[in-house]
Amino acid sequence: MKKIIVVGNGMVGYKFCEKLSQHPDFEAYEVTVFGEESRPAYDRVHLSEYFSDKSADELLLAPSGWYASKNINLRTSELVIAIDIDAQTITTHKESQYAYDYLVLATGSSPFVPPIKGADKQGVFVYRTIEDLDAMKAYATKLKAAGKKNAAVLGGGLLGLEAANAAKELGLNAHVVEFAPRLMPRQLDQQASDMLQAKIESLGIGIHLSKATDLIAGEDCISRMDFTDDTHLDVDMLIISAGIRPRDELARNSGIQVGARGGIYVNEKMQTSVETVYAIGEVALYNEGIYGLVAPGYEMADVAVQQITGGDKCMVASIDMSTQLKLIGTEVASFGDPFVENDEIVAITYENKHSGIYKRINVARDGSRLYGGILVGDSSDYNSLFQIYYNVMKIPENPEDLILGSRGGDNILGSVLDLPDSAQICSCESVSKGAICKSLEDGSCSGYKDIVSCTKATTGCGGCKPMVTDLVNETLKSLGKEIKDTVCEHFEFSRQELYDLVKVKKITTFEEALQKIGKGCGCEICKPVLASVFSSIYMETANKQPAIQDSNDRFLANIQRNGTYSVVPRVPGGEITPEKLIVLGEIAKQYDLYTKITGGQRIDLFGAQLHELPLIWKALIDAGFESGHAYGKSLRTVKSCVGSTWCRYGMHESVSFAIEIENRYRGLRSPHKLKGGVSGCIRECAEARGKDFGLIAVDGGWNLYVCGNGGATPKHAILLAEKLDDATCVKYLDRFLMYYIRTAGPLVRTAPWLEKLDGGIEYLKKVIIEDSLGIADDLEQEMQGLVNRYECEWKQAIENPEMASRFKHFVNSDDTDDNIEFVALRDQKMPKPWAS
Amino acid sequence: MEELLNTYKSVTLEGARTWVQVGHQSDFPQNGGACIKHKNKQIAVYNFSLTQSWYACQNLCPHKMEMVLSRGMIGDLDGIPKVACPLHKKTFSLENGSNLNGENFKIAVYPVKIQNEMVYIGFED
Ligand code: SRM
Ligand SMILES: Cc1cc2nc3c(=O)[nH]c(=O)nc-3n(C[C@H](O)[C@H](O)[C@H](O)COP(=O)(O)OP(=O)(O)OC[C@H]3O[C@@H](n4cnc5c(N)ncnc54)[C@H](O)[C@@H]3O)c2cc1C
Numbered sequence A: 001m002k003k004i005i006v007v008g009n010g011m012v013g014y015k016f017c018e019k020l021s022q023h024p025d026f027e028a029y030e031v032t033v034f035g036e037e038s039r040p041a042y043d044r045v046h047l048s049e050y051f052s053d054k055s056a057d058e059l060l061l062a063p064s065g066w067y068a069s070k071n072i073n074l075r076t077s078e079l080v081i082a083i084d085i086d087a088q089t090i091t092t093h094k095e096s097q098y099a100y101d102y103l104v105l106a107t108g109s110s111p112f113v114p115p116i117k118g119a120d121k122q123g124v125f126v127y128r129t130i131e132d133l134d135a136m137k138a139y140a141t142k143l144k145a146a147g148k149k150n151a152a153v154l155g156g157g158l159l160g161l162e163a164a165n166a167a168k169e170l171g172l173n174a175h176v177v178e179f180a181p182r183l184m185p186r187q188l189d190q191q192a193s194d195m196l197q198a199k200i201e202s203l204g205i206g207i208h209l210s211k212a213t214d215l216i217a218g219e220d221c222i223s224r225m226d227f228t229d230d231t232h233l234d235v236d237m238l239i240i241s242a243g244i245r246p247r248d249e250l251a252r253n254s255g256i257q258v259g260a261r262g263g264i265y266v267n268e269k270m271q272t273s274v275e276t277v278y279a280i281g282e283v284a285l286y287n288e289g290i291y292g293l294v295a296p297g298y299e300m301a302d303v304a305v306q307q308i309t310g311g312d313k314c315m316v317a318s319i320d321m322s323t324q325l326k327l328i329g330t331e332v333a334s335f336g337d338p339f340v341e342n343d344e345i346v347a348i349t350y351e352n353k354h355s356g357i358y359k360r361i362n363v364a365r366d367g368s369r370l371y372g373g374i375l376v377g378d379s380s381d382y383n384s385l386f387q388i389y390y391n392v393m394k395i396p397e398n399p400e401d402l403i404l405g406s407r408g409g410d411n412i413l414g415s416v417l418d419l420p421d422s423a424q425i426c427s428c429e430s431v432s433k434g435a436i437c438k439s440l441e442d443g444s445c446s447g448y449k450d451i452v453s454c455t456k457a458t459t460g461c462g463g464c465k466p467m468v469t470d471l472v473n474e475t476l477k478s479l480g481k482e483i484k485d486t487v488c489e490h491f492e493f494s495r496q497e498l499y500d501l502v503k504v505k506k507i508t509t510f511e512e513a514l515q516k517i518g519k520g521c522g523c524e525i526c527k528p529v530l531a532s533v534f535s536s537i538y539m540e541t542a543n544k545q546p547a548i549q550d551s552n553d554r555f556l557a558n559i560q561r562n563g564t565y566s567v568v569p570r571v572p573g574g575e576i577t578p579e580k581l582i583v584l585g586e587i588a589k590q591y592d593l594y595t596k597i598t599g600g601q602r603i604d605l606f607g608a609q610l611h612e613l614p615l616i617w618k619a620l621i622d623a624g625f626e627s628g629h630a631y632g633k634s635l636r637t638v639k640s641c642v643g644s645t646w647c648r649y650g651m652h653e654s655v656s657f658a659i660e661i662e663n664r665y666r667g668l669r670s671p672h673k674l675k676g677g678v679s680g681c682i683r684e685c686a687e688a689r690g691k692d693f694g695l696i697a698v699d700g701g702w703n704l705y706v707c708g709n710g711g712a713t714p715k716h717a718i719l720l721a722e723k724l725d726d727a728t729c730v731k732y733l734d735r736f737l738m739y740y741i742r743t744a745g746p747l748v749r750t751a752p753w754l755e756k757l758d759g760g761i762e763y764l765k766k767v768i769i770e771d772s773l774g775i776a777d778d779l780e781q782e783m784q785g786l787v788n789r790y791e792c793e794w795k796q797a798i799e800n801p802e803m804a805s806r807f808k809h810f811v812n813s814d815d816t817d818d819n820i821e822f823v824a825l826r827d828q829k830m831p832k833p834w835a836s
Numbered sequence B: 001m002e003e004l005l006n007t008y009k010s011v012t013l014e015g016a017r018t019w020v021q022v023g024h025q026s027d028f029p030q031n032g033g034a035c036i037k038h039k040n041k042q043i044a045v046y047n048f049s050l051t052q053s054w055y056a057c058q059n060l061c062p063h064k065m066e067m068v069l070s071r072g073m074i075g076d077l078d079g080i081p082k083v084a085c086p087l088h089k090k091t092f093s094l095e096n097g098s099n100l101n102g103e104n105f106k107i108a109v110y111p112v113k114i115q116n117e118m119v120y121i122g123f124e125d
């Protein structure tokens, strides 16, 4: 058995193990991996998500049991301190020695900390490991408790901007300090940087360009940054993101050749100056360059595996450094050479300051090829442009079509199937178009999910997802296979098909659906979909089949962090009497609930335990409240502005109409939640255009807008019809909502639904206004039927002992959950925070 | 935290030394779950009425240490009975407690037995 030692269990070191373990001769090697960090390799690329939604475990590239299952000896928290290249051994900080036949150095890099006085003060951080993030988090909490809130990032590159966003997520005021006169100086030109700067500043992050930091001032902790131009910035915390330095110290001290400016020299086989020692990832100096991206690192890992196992794969000569910025609330990408402009190459730019879009492409003057470019504000064409550049594909006769042409909606590439087989679709995992198509053609994969699990495409930075989806769909189509967006393994139908089948076959329970049109026991995906279909067809409440409801609907309340629930009674249009306000306050006091005014103009009471829900709702219902359906994929609120009754500008009674509409559609379940708004004039204080349906009063009636939303991907609603009277408004709304409920996919809100609708808004106008499908009467009748059958499901639940029996923590005891802990928060309470 | 997790250890059918009666069949929703208490333990019990099978596991979700699994939706993945946590929808096999999203979590499972319409859970203590 040949012994392989890998030093460094980071992203690339892990990739080496993974590739090696897939090699047919893997059994012939004994692999030992040393990692300085306490945990196995994790996804550094998505490190920032540790602040929002990922735990350390979720970031792991492979569960810690994986290494043992492959017979790989992983030794974490163990630093390799010396290599004896003659004896072929290494020594660790525990003084243990290990012999190797092949040594692979994957030691990565460390953040570069410029020699600025004061950089060792408390409150100065770097951004590379989970420990760094933990330390920042703890420090930020301390700062905030002391009323301090200013954080700065030194360095306005890709990573610096990501770190600034992280500082913002920690609840701090974030600033970016950059030495160069522009942001992302290696990727963007001045115009692009200006556009990005405007966008980032509008997100509340301060940008300070052309600033050389002279001193980091403060007693023990940082309190100020002084710049050479005699200006300064008051800051309580600093994150340094000024570039990386390869961790070549181990190689350097062992007589392995390193570059003058750092990095271990490697040839195209990833071999260092010592034949049995390889270097890969951010520590490797290849073709005079260090590459701070995972894609080239993964490629190097593959080359090293091939070379060690006797193959002949070599590293490509020129390494692509195209990148997309993530997370910061705007799109930025650059590819190829973003800057070239000379006698042969001309730059074509497009700029729209209004929408914050800047695009630049560098093309040959003779129109023969694309050399690179920059996209700010809209990078939806990044994948296509990248492919054209990378594969030296033909460009259109009018090259500007590449940045303007996509307005027609067509992909600028034509079809993804026109790409050469060798085109790299996923550069992180180096998956080619050929590989994807082949696995679909030979039947080894049958769809997107299979492709992801076989090829690992999309699992790196994820930037190629849209293209992989297109490619899978187009290939399947070309093979004559129908592409179905089936709900899950239990039902081979789309939501729309399920809706029709349930209706036609008069199926009334989930079990019956499984028996007649499905298989297995169902799951957390198909159950809520069918629950929604049943309720949209029969207006049945969530009490009838509680076990198939989504977690929140099952208990008619939103589950919170600690397993308690929130209570949100309906307050139609946001109008509420003082008496009812007092009732809410009294109930909240009696049950010690945290109260907050929601973004939907009503009041949320948090922290109720399961067994308290029926008691609280009984009190609310007695006082004239009813369920607000805040837990359901159903109508939430119809927001109103005060309108013509009080407002000096009001044109119509927006509150009255909002209440009428909210009461009409209350309890209506739909593919996703529905929100409405009614504004009394074009000043639009109800934000009606940010809703699934919105009405704005104008001279002569209401303008009806549809398919908008706030949330993750905000969209303004689009005008459907103008100057309507009340009755016509309701008629169109009935038709619109029912048509959406019938045809949308699960969890698709109205805006993305409209985007996918062939013919878009013009088609929708024809269906709703001109009744082009001849279904308008049907839609109206169906809606009226649902409206007539409305019932408050909380009232139903508390009045029926059998239905009420589910609100109990234990079946066999009246005890309550003793694991629930609250802590104090301003004059109220909150759940005890999670450990991690 | 660790301590809380450590109170739950899987019990096999053969390893069960005491069988504790926890309620009547009808106390547990069809094709759903409910929670029972045994000494200091909270156990989620699931009634797969479609296949007439029963499963039990710790009520504690190892992801964020909340007592919620009994309130999760149940179903199957390629025939493996599973539960999805109501908080972040991580799914667990009810046969061996392993995490089905490929993550590093595990839950303890317990054997269930039905006698004269009554539900019994097997424990080691
Ligand atoms: C309570 C509230 C925040 C607040 O304190 O103000 C809230 C709380 C939640 N929102 Fe929201 N949203 C609340 C107003 C909003 C608004 C503002 C609005 O309605 O005007 C928006 C943006 C507008 C929109 O929806 O278009 C909003 C966009 C979202 C989204 C993103 C939806 C999207 O299409 O991108 C989610 C996630 C989802 O639904 O999948 C979400 C999901 C959630 C959930 C249900 C997350 C969850 O599953 O636990 C939160 C439940 C808390 C609870 O237990 O009550 N919430 N949420 C607001 C309740 C309004 C109400 O009275 O019912
Ligand atoms: C916040 C952040 C965001 C990023 N975003 C992107 C992105 O969007 N796209 C992209 O392509 N790249 C991104 N990167 C860069 C990417 O993470 C790196 O290119 C990649 O991690 C390099 O892998 P590596 O294995 O070479 O180094 P590392 O992942 O740093 O691994 C090296 C490991 O070796 C260990 N080690 C070092 N010396 C020793 C020793 N002597 N003994 C034992 N162990 C040792 C280190 O502790 C470390 O764990 C990002 C990086 C960060 C920090």
Ligand code: SF4
Residues within 6 Å of the ligand: none
């Ligand atoms: S309330 Fe809405 S925005 Fe706030 S954390 Fe919850 S889901 Fe996110």
Ligand code: FES
Residues within 6 Å of the ligand: B061, B062, B063, B064, B065, B066, B085, B086, B087, B088, B089, B090
């Ligand atoms: S707490 Fe169970 S999945 Fe997060």
